[in-house]
Amino acid sequence: MKIFVYNYRKDDEEAFFDLFSNQYDVTLGISEKTPTVKTAMLAKGYDCVSVITSKIDAPILEAFKEAGVKFISTRTIGYDHIDLEKAKELGIKVGNATYSPSSVADYAIMLILMSLRKIKLIMNRAAYQNFKLDGVRGRELPKLTVGVIGTGKIGSCVIEHLSGFGCKILAYDLYESEKIKEKASYVSFNQLISESDIITLHAPSTNENHHLINEKTIKMMKNQVVIVNTARGSLIDTNALIEAIEQGKIGAAALDVIENETHIYYKDYNEKIINNRELLLLKSYPNVILTPHTAFYTDQAVSDMVENSIRSCLLFLEGKENPWEVA
Secondary structure: OEEEEOOOOHHHHHHHHHHHHHHOOOEEEEOOOOOOOOHHHHHOOOOEEEEOOOOEOHHHHHHHHHHOOOEEEEOOOOOOOEOHHHHHHHOOEEEOOOOOHHHHHHHHHHHHHHHHOOHHHHHHHHOOOOOOOOOOOOOOHHHOEEEEEOOOHHHHHHHHHHHHHOOEEEEEOOOOOOOHHHOOEEOOHHHHHHHOOEEEEOOOOOOOOOOOEOHHHHHOOOOOEEEEEOOOHHHEOHHHHHHHHHOOOEEEEEEOOOOOOOOOOOOOOOOOOOOOHHHHHHHHOOOEEEOOOOOOOOHHHHHHHHHHHHHHHHHHHOOOOOOOEOO
16 A cells, blocks of 8 residues: 655654554555645545644645545644545545554643743843842742643543642533542633633634734633633634733733644744744743644654554545545
């Protein structure tokens, strides 16, 4: 069986692709290039392709259709970078790939702790041998309430790991889990955002969730609230966030994702101009931590992404039930 792999990251994926292609007896076509209308023809002769977060829009899908591609597997949990409606119209199936939830969950908790203890400010000062204590007094997590929006695999893992810190945990999800109720209290969305000292986002990117955090909802939050986003940039209205930070309403923000990050993250922009003013503005604030969509990036997660993408393609090719198929 044959699968064509785009966005191949040799330094961190080579060993896993070698391992799992042998284990599952799969022949791989490999390219470090991003899928485009032009590069889509590299997949000619392959029924399945594996991609990452590159935008797969209608013209690219049409090019894939012309090349004979029948299934697209993204090596990510999120799949909002793929035009699902166009894929359905063309008869191309789409799947995602799950990976170790601890990767993102532990990263989110790390960002919570870094924000509470003002680590960015401490480290920036220390770099210039300024070791004064003024302005860097932090807060202790056991004394605070954490609101977890989204209790899927990652949100559930956050709650599981947070429960050892002794903090009060509130949760919100359209679909409540009985297991979660053992360690967190489900409340309404409005109650969560109004009572939480820290809000961590673990919801998918959907039309309903677009700008879930906005001017109106921020006004309902506690003063000096901490907001952490390791999910999707579209969940937060960036301009509303900036305004609330500048007004002192938001005490700290830690963002592994941000709106309009595509074509910026995972590239070297040293000595280049970045076309994202909001990103650059947030980067300048002492109480905002920005990381380039790396919460997932662990050895176990990368292994899972590669293996499950291959498995998803094989299930499609074999006509079997596919737990990763999303459209």
